[in-house]
Amino acid sequence: MNLNPSFDSVAQTAHAAIGAGIFVAIPVALWAIHPQWNFCYGHPKLVGNFIGHVYAAIKEFVWDEDMEDAVTRGSNWRDFIFYCSGMWTTDLILWV
Numbered sequence: 001m002n003l004n005p006s007f008d009s010v011a012q013t014a015h016a017a018i019g020a021g022i023f024v025a026i027p028v029a030l031w032a033i034h035p036q037w038n039f040c041y042g043h044p045k046l047v048g049n050f051i052g053h054v055y056a057a058i059k060e061f062v063w064d065e066d067m068e069d070a071v072t073r074g075s076n077w078r079d080f081i082f083y084c085s086g087m088w089t090t091d092l093i094l095w096v
Helices: 007-033 044-067 076-095
Strands: none
Touching (some): 007 076, 044 076
16 A cells, blocks of 8 residues: 555546536535526536636647646646546546
8 A cells, every 4th residue: 555645646636527517516415405596598517618618628738738847747648638528527427
């Protein structure tokens, strides 16, 4: 058992959790609690996914490219894929 995870594994877990929680789970929960708000026009998963993919692309390929050094940044594509996999996994869980 490894009790000292690597920086990369912690970072990718955070990317997936942000993608899942902020962009999919929170909009769906708000819509479920308050359907009268007409939050995201009744499609919180679709709107959350769209906003999440746009955010992840801009953050990883524009912001991190300029603001982080190569060692800290790691792989932009891997970070983007983990954002997306968090969103897709949450979509699959909510679909079932």
